[in-house]
Amino acid sequence: MRPSLLLLCSLFFAFVQVQAQRMADSVVHLHTLPADGVVLDKGWKYLSGDNPAYANPGYDDRAWKTINPTLDINDLPQISKPGIVWFRLRLSTDTSLDRQLALVIQQSGASEIYLDGQLIHRFGVVSSNPANVKAYDPLWKPVSFPIKKDTIQVLAVRFATQSTIQYTTMFETNNHALWIQIKDVESAVSFYHQQASLFKWFHVAIVGVCFLFCVLHFGFYLFFPSQKANFYFAVFALFYLTAIVLQHILYLEVHEVEYKFILANASFAFFMVGNLFLLTAVHYLLEQKKDIFYWGLIFYVIISFFLNAGPYRWGWLAGGVLAQNLIHFNILRISLLAWRRKKRGTLIIVAGAILYCISFLIFIAQGKLVNVDFFLTITTLRTVLFNMTQLSIPMAASIYLGLEFAFVNESLQQKLKEVKNLSEKNLAQEREKQQILASQNETLEQQVIERTAELKLSLDELKSTQEQLIQREKMASLGELTAGIAHEIQNPLNFVNNFSEVSSELVEELRVGPFLRLPKREREEAGDILEDLDQNLSKIQHHGQRADAIVKNMMLHSRANTGQKEHIDINALADEYLHLAYYGLRAKDKGFNANLITEFDSSIGKVDVVPQDLGRVLLNLYNNAFYATQQKRSQLNGQYQPEVKVTTLRFDGRIEIRIRDNGIGIPEHVKSKIFQPFFTTKPTGQGTGLGLSLGYDIITKGHGGELSVASKQGEWAEFTIKLPYVSEAEELTIHTDSY
Template identity: 45%
Template sequence: MPFSSPIKVFLLLLLAGWIHPGVAQPADRSVVVVQSMPASGIVLDSGWMFHAGDDNSWARPETDDRHWQPLNPTLSLHQLPQVAQTPIGWLRLRFRVAPGLQGRALMLGIFQYAASEIYFNGRLLRRYGTISPDPGWVVPYWPDGQPIELPITNWEEEQVLAVRFATWPPFTTLSDFFVPVFLEAHLHQLPQLMQNFKQEATYKTSDMLLFGAFLLLSMLHLAFYIYNPAQRANFYFALYTLAEAVSFCCTGFLDEVHRLDLRVAVDILSYVFLQTGGVLAVRALYSLFNVPVGPIYYGIWVTNIFSLLLLTFSHSLSWYPTVGFMVLVTAEQLRLTLGALRQTKRAAGIIATGFAISLVLLLTFSYMANFHPQLLAREIFFIPLNTLLTFPALLSPVLAISLFLARRFALDSRLLAIKLAQVRRLSAQTLAQHQEKQELLARQNETLEQQVQQRTAALQHTLTTLQTAQHQLIQSEKMASLGELTAGIAHEIQNPLNFVNNFAEVGVELLTELRDGPLHTLSESEKKVADELVEELTQNLGKITYHGQRADSIVKGMLEHSRASGRERQPTDLNALAEEYLRLAYHGLRAKHKDFNATLTIHLDQNLGLVSVVPQEIGRVLLNLFNNAFYAVQQRQKLGQPDYHPEVCLTTQHLAEGPVVIRVRDNGMGIPEAVREKIFQPFFTTKPTGEGTGLGLSLSYDIITKGHKGTLTVDTCEGAYTEFTVSLPMNNEQMEAMSLSV
């Protein structure tokens, strides 16, 4: 039954014609005798008589058909042009049953590509499809060998089988492969029928199993593809298995489709899907082995279409277009697999093994089919050997590819899992490093901030120091130039002053001589006048001497400036010195102003130690400062402010690693802003004429800054206080000098 064989694929790969059902021997030209009943039943292919046209009486057994045209209806329509051209006609077969077969039920099975009515001994047994003289109304029907028990009443008689048929014109355009026969009648007895049914069931089961397996694989790989579109091979493989599944489905259900036009369409479709599936399998392998698609692949597509057209419409090529195409596809698949094996593509061996298993099984099957066909029919565990051979042969390449893909998928996932773990670890490391960096950065920022603040503070301090130094420098420059100037002036004044003083003194002497000498000779009245005049002159000269000496003391004070650095330093107890001069100044003032009283506050730093200074000069400076302080509080006291208690405060302090500081503070008048800049300038004084030379602070300033490299500064608030600060450096050099001199 080549037309109804469920597994066509392997059949196509095998040599055609190994299934030849047992044929009844034609014993008589007009009457066929059924002699024996072979396992596969009898095909009634001889003894048939044909007549075009329609006459219901032709169904009767007694109808004379000897002038009818003999014909073998199992040929294809192309081989029966007389039938093909007849819209409606009759076939008759007369046969006898050999005595050995008599009495047992005979079953008739019809396979046809037409519509028909089956008559037996003039009696209508079955009507298959719709017969009509108008071809447009003809509905062809596929009975699929449905068994009809022949109602034989007289076994010795000649039996007459009559078939009234109508042809369906479209069948004539299709190839013999799809429409292989016009009408084929089989005779079976029950055991053969049972055997056939069983076989068909097996075939269908394997078809369905294959359909299911391929569909499952298709779904599986489609899912793979959906979840990982990057792996295109899965997509092509899913399409391939789907196409094959459809093909197996078509084949499996073929016999259930009784409408013939539909059945032929399904049949054609099964081949279309079979072949196209082959192309897709090739495409999957290209993708699998990363082989670039080239002309061979497109050539296969062209060949596919071309071979399908040939298969469907050519009259003489039978199934060879498909066989050839499948051989081509298999060759290409082998080429790709071997290429991959040569390049040692990962696990290409799996696919090669799949192909190898398939090849071995098919070759075994082919060998058995050709040389030991009876072996194939043997059953192992109730499954025929041919199914056992072909089923795995068909599945193994597909399963191999599927396994390959699954393995790649699994390996990829495992690799991905490892990579993921690595990435996680790395990202965790990176994160940790990042945090570490952040912390480091934050810490550094903080440190930097602190440093910046420290530096800024230091810079600010330096700036202040510099400004102070600049101020002092300007001040000392001013003082220095003023000092030099005053020294020069002093010298120049000294000469004329010398004359003034000396001449005044000589003048007095001369006047004394005049009074004691020549004036005695004058008369009493003249003498009196002369005496008065001499007295006035003497008085005047006395004034000149007095003021000359004043000027002299100013000049001498001025000259002290230029002598400020002349004397020797010696280790001095500044506490004692300061206290001594404070008391000296206080008592000096009290001697002149009995009612003056002031509080003396003394804070002496006992850790002051000995400081290398010129004691006379420092004493002079301190005396100056104390005098000024007492003068200031005295002035304020004169204002008569209630609750005012004059106070002069002396503080000494040795700053750590720094200079020795002496502070003289009074709560007197303070120094007005306007004169604050001038107080260290020579000849500047706020005291009334005659009370101050204006040289005290100027000289003090020189002594401290030039003579002792220290500083003399003032802090004052008008109407509240004035504080002078003497700062004397206490460096190592000085200490050494001190220790040497001690």
């Protein structure tokens, strides 16, 4: 009995010891923390289903199965199905780890992280309804991890995958189910910023270079359209730029897992199409025909779109990576063929293609390409290698295109120089011929010039004489007609004026004679009749005199151009008639005073004009100016100083006489009619309307000049006479040459 009891006790203690050892083995101990951190890929247990109690540290998870959640999501079929999965890990740290810790997480689903039953982080949306799950990848951004030292703690993760998501391994990315690494806070933050800055650096570098390529070579194409390689190279740069931007968004900006597949495929599609444009540009650049390899690569690129989106892991290698390398190897092939043909500058493309091959092989060796997390393996060396693989051939092609552009420009310059030399030779020969012809024909040309000048002078004189004769004939006919009409009107007008005076005298005799002998009653009636009769005769006399003035002006108008032109001093003529008009007005109106201002150009000298006609025009303009100032003085009740300014000047082959007053001005609607015959702005009986019309004809027809008016109503008016100017020296030259 006693040996049996001892055996049972021994078995019990052995069982307890085994269980304690198993519990101790399932705890992950952190004694030290390396600089690279510790990846939590061991000690995990999992169970499908959802129960909040799974987060409690005291929950018994001995029946749970072990798992490595850091594996690819497609390598863990037990958790890739829709539904909730729980992960648990027992963890302890030594007191020697006195640093603050952080978690670096990458995942392909949605998660809620609990430490000893307390929720410390949530990424995405975890839901029992698969349609509501939203997978979220923190992209290795550090999060705090408040662990206790010398204590076993339980790290529990509530995890779910988003249904209908397609995963991709393009650009050396992995889809960890749940990848957690423990680092100290400073190392985690430094690692994240260092890696992110490296990504940004090589992305910005490639984007900047591609943008310059696009702008530069599109400009080359616009300047030199026959070189189509520049156009295809610019399109290649635009596609590459777009691909790099999409890749940057994939790596650093997008956390939603469902968009990574779309961004990766779109980026690789732009890479592939851009490489085809690069291949096309090199074909045009090296003048290489598009052979079966070219069309085969286009077909393979189309297939690569389906391979990239199809088979997991190896699809993008067989589709995108292989297609890109085949395109670059084909560029090396055609550049070597062009080099064998001794195509100028081809070694530049060959060197770029060889540099691509070397860089790509080193890049593969550094990253081990397959199943490598590009974010975790990115280094400065790999960044440089990646940029070299992407830009070595484009840089070589760009340099070649630039040199080709320079060669073309130099060739054009050489051809222009040759054309210039030929032109100079032709010009020299033509100059010799011209000199010979000139020496032979000089005398004849001189004679022809002299005779032509004589004939031209004679013709000009003939035309001038003919025009004067025609004008004089017209004016003479018009003058005769006007004079005849005036004489015909003058006779009955004289009769009316004379008989109105006689009738007035008879009425006066009647008033002092028989009228006084009438009876008083009849005398009153007769007196009224005599008064009306006297007023009627007075009006007849007044209007008869006005009609007589009009007839006399018509007669003056008819003989406006009959005078002979003389050389006179314009300044003296203008000054003489100014004072004549002023003192004539002062004789009628003793109270009128005005400031007379003269500004005469002394360089005018004597001018060939008809002095009587020009004086008549000036006198009429002066009288109008004084009349305007008189009217304004009466309107302002004497609170106004009249002023008349006369200016003469010579410029541009003409002389000008300007007569300006500060009177009432001329209304705008009247200016267009002011030079019409019989139009006047003066009250009835004070103007005939022929003064300005007569002056306009004298200036324009008699002297070949211009008469214009400018005015501002209520402030000023200015008449300008413009006459053609011929100096005495020029006149003497003309008369001398005519002999």
